[in-house]
Amino acid sequence: MNTGNIQKSYEIARERYAAVGVNTDEALAKLQKIAISIHCWQADDVNGFENLGNLGGGGIQATGNYPGKARNIGEVRADIEKVLTLVAGSHRLNLHEIYGDFQGKAVDRDAVAPEHFTSWIEWAKEKGIKLDFNSTSFGHPKSGDLTLANPDKAIRDFWIEHTKRCRLVSEEMGKAQNDPCIMNLWIHDGSKDITVNRLKYRQILEQSLDEIFATEYKNMKDCIEAKLFGIALESYTVGSYDFYLGYGAKKQKIVTLDTGHFHLTESIADKISSLLLFTPEIMLHVSRPVRWDSDHVTILNDDTADLAKEIVRADALDKVHIGLDYFDASINRIGAYVIGIRSTQKAFLQGLLEPIDTLRRYEENGQYFERLALLEEAKGLPWNAVWDYFCLKNNIPVAEDYITEIQKYEKEVTSKR
Numbered sequence: 001m002n003t004g005n006i007q008k009s010y011e012i013a014r015e016r017y018a019a020v021g022v023n024t025d026e027a028l029a030k031l032q033k034i035a036i037s038i039h040c041w042q043a044d045d046v047n048g049f050e051n052l053g054n055l056g057g058g059g060i061q062a063t064g065n066y067p068g069k070a071r072n073i074g075e076v077r078a079d080i081e082k083v084l085t086l087v088a089g090s091h092r093l094n095l096h097e098i099y100g101d102f103q104g105k106a107v108d109r110d111a112v113a114p115e116h117f118t119s120w121i122e123w124a125k126e127k128g129i130k131l132d133f134n135s136t137s138f139g140h141p142k143s144g145d146l147t148l149a150n151p152d153k154a155i156r157d158f159w160i161e162h163t164k165r166c167r168l169v170s171e172e173m174g175k176a177q178n179d180p181c182i183m184n185l186w187i188h189d190g191s192k193d194i195t196v197n198r199l200k201y202r203q204i205l206e207q208s209l210d211e212i213f214a215t216e217y218k219n220m221k222d223c224i225e226a227k228l229f230g231i232a233l234e235s236y237t238v239g240s241y242d243f244y245l246g247y248g249a250k251k252q253k254i255v256t257l258d259t260g261h262f263h264l265t266e267s268i269a270d271k272i273s274s275l276l277l278f279t280p281e282i283m284l285h286v287s288r289p290v291r292w293d294s295d296h297v298t299i300l301n302d303d304t305a306d307l308a309k310e311i312v313r314a315d316a317l318d319k320v321h322i323g324l325d326y327f328d329a330s331i332n333r334i335g336a337y338v339i340g341i342r343s344t345q346k347a348f349l350q351g352l353l354e355p356i357d358t359l360r361r362y363e364e365n366g367q368y369f370e371r372l373a374l375l376e377e378a379k380g381l382p383w384n385a386v387w388d389y390f391c392l393k394n395n396i397p398v399a400e401d402y403i404t405e406i407q408k409y410e411k412e413v414t415s416k417r
């Protein structure tokens with residue numbers, strides 16, 4: 001890329017934005033601070049490295065068999081390190097329990113402990129990355145259709161113990177990194193066919209959560225993630241959105257909004273301003289549902305852009321944790337990461353460049369034609385020149401230049417796996 005042209009384009013864009021009352025330098029400074037919690041599970045199609053034999057199940061599945069997936073912790077770390085050379089800003093890594101460093105030992109889920117994450121904590125510290133965490137209740141012989149909502153006390157207690165231990169792991173991560181570790185709790189519990197005990201399972205889940213959350217921690221924050229349905233669990237989901245929204249509002253827990261977990265015509269962006277009023281913070285799993293919760297790679301589409309805009313409009317960047325959640329096994333996985341991260345950042349940049357003061361003034365004056373006109377014109381403002389400059393300034397590949405970097409890594413590293 002011609003650096004001189006990028007700089008020149010930025011100067012022109014800066015002037016153009018100033019004309020609508022937007023300071024591009026300020027927008028860039030804010031974008032620089034937005035951390036994205038990168039999900040570790042795109043690297044290996046959500047397999048993890050426990051030595052128990054993954055049984056699948058739990059209503060999620062990665063499709064595709066593109067070569068080169070990470071086969072061990074070292075490869076996940078190498079891939080993430082590569083990704084970080086192709087994106088600007090400081091980001092976080094979101095680990096699932098099944099990615100623990102179990103050193104070849106069979107450590108069952110009810111035996112996981114902070115020591116299994118010591119090497120992750122050390123690696124993260126060395127690389128300047130903060131960690132987030134997730135309990136893992138899928139892909140295990142005891143997963144079945146019901147985990148925390150299981151009427152069978154032995155199975156339920158097993159998962160309660162697992163989740164409690166995951167909170168302790170998160171607490172230790174948070175302490176070590178001197179920044180709260182955000183722990184997400186998602187369970188697949190549900191039913192393939194019509195159930196006549198909808199209330200019963202939800203009562204059990206509520207009790208399990210109360211037990212899990214009884215211990216207060218200072219260095220971790222809990223978030224709870226709802227879902228519409230899982231594969232083979234189509235008729236009923238215990239942890240529905242209503243369930244977790246109610247629980248989160250009542251117990252002041254963070255509700256996770258996964259953009260793939262709602263009816264496809266539902267606006268996730270519109271939920272931000274309501275959640276901000278009734279729950280302490282928000283966790284996002286930015287994904288791309290195609291016809292269902294398909295977990296395609298996040299792109300800069302209207303849904304992602306609207307979500308980012310709503311967060312900026314609500315001045316809530318410090319209350320919203322931005323995580324990614326998709327797993328596409330059909331394309332280069334490092335490429336999948338980079339596309340998703342860069343597209344999410346582009347969405348936030350667009351939000352930060354919105355001529356919001358003028359738009360709000362129009363709205364308050366009842367000037368609705370003017371509001372719509374400026375919203376439409378704003379779509380064509382030269383945000384991409386600002387984006388290119390952001391990449392240049394951060395010394396990472398500008399525009400499509402990252403494609404060749406990924407091709408090179410594929411040739412030299414992932415194709416040899």
Ligand code: RNT
Binds near residue numbers: 060134186285293
């Ligand atoms: C599943 C949820 C959940 C998982 C990860 C792996 O539908 O979105 O967040 O994708 O925990």
Ligand code: ZN
Binds near residue numbers: 186225285325
């Ligand atoms: Zn999710």
